[in-house]
Amino acid sequence: GAGVSQSPSNKVTEKGKDVELRCDPISGHTALYWYRQRLGQGLEFLIYFQGNSAPDKSGLPSDRFSAERTGESVSTLTIQRTQQEDSAVYLCASSSTYLAGGPGETQYFGPGTRLLVL
Amino acid sequence: GQQVMQIPQYQHVQEGEDFTTYCNSSTTLSNIQWYKQRPGGHPVFLIQLVKSGEVKKQKRLTFQFGEAKKNSSLHITATQTTDVGTYFCAGFNRLGTALIFGKGTTLSVSS
Numbered sequence: 001g002a003g004v005s006q007s008p009s010n011k012v013t014e015k016g017k018d019v020e021l022r023c024d025p026i027s028g029h030t031a032l033y034w035y036r037q038r039l040g041q042g043l044e045f046l047i048y049f050q051g052n053s054a055p056d057k058s059g060l061p062s063d064r065f066s067a068e069r070t071g072e073s074v075s076t077l078t079i080q081r082t083q084q085e086d087s088a089v090y091l092c093a094s095s096s097t098y099l100a101g102g103p104g105e106t107q108y109f110g111p112g113t114r115l116l117v118l
Numbered sequence: 119g120q121q122v123m124q125i126p127q128y129q130h131v132q133e134g135e136d137f138t139t140y141c142n143s144s145t146t147l148s149n150i151q152w153y154k155q156r157p158g159g160h161p162v163f164l165i166q167l168v169k170s171g172e173v174k175k176q177k178r179l180t181f182q183f184g185e186a187k188k189n190s191s192l193h194i195t196a197t198q199t200t201d202v203g204t205y206f207c208a209g210f211n212r213l214g215t216a217l218i219f220g221k222g223t224t225l226s227v228s229s
Contacts, residue, residue: 042124043206091160091161107163
């Protein structure tokens with residue numbers, strides 16, 4: 001079946017503009033994650049959604065970052081007033097179960113959106 | 119906060135040589151996962167370790183989870199050019215809601 005998809009694949013924007021990134025998780029996956037990966041760096045957790053529960057926003061770096069998800073469908077990550085430091089690949093992942101510190105579930109990653117802020 | 123550290127950051131080997139990357143957590147992990155990211159690609163799940171002292175093998179790859187469940191290693195025997203990429207370990211945060219990734223070890227292989 002289809003995997004996680006993200007759009008756009010690439011985005012170039014000017015400093016100060018807002019951008020919106022989209023993630024379509026695997027159908028039926030209740031959990032959805034956003035990560036940021038700066039060039040040559042590891043993955044940085046941003047936000048986690050599980051069904052209709054309140055999201056875990058503990059990884060969002062500033063109030064310029066926000067994300068929404070309706071139910072178990074598409075999610076959008078919005079960055080307001082972009083800064084050059086926001087340039088990175090933004091990865092979305094989904095998994096089929098709530099983790100809750102248990103054995104865990106594989107996260108399936110999308111191809112990412114490469115964001116360049118000029 | 120919880121941290122997951124990996125060493126080395128970079129490793130270059132000749133084809134046929136062995137390779138090992140080490141992962142250490144500042145806290146005890148319920149489990150640990152390993153991912154591989156090819157250049158220009160996105161992370162792909164390799165394996166999950168759950169039990170203390172667990173060892174799992176996938177062909178030339180051997181994964182270990184420490185007895186204290188705070189460290190792990192990935193060993194590749196007789197590397198091939200197809201092994202090139204960045205290997206990430208990841209452990210769950212305290213809430214169990216998100217994976218905390220190490221910075222990864224980037225492996226390059228010359229033939």
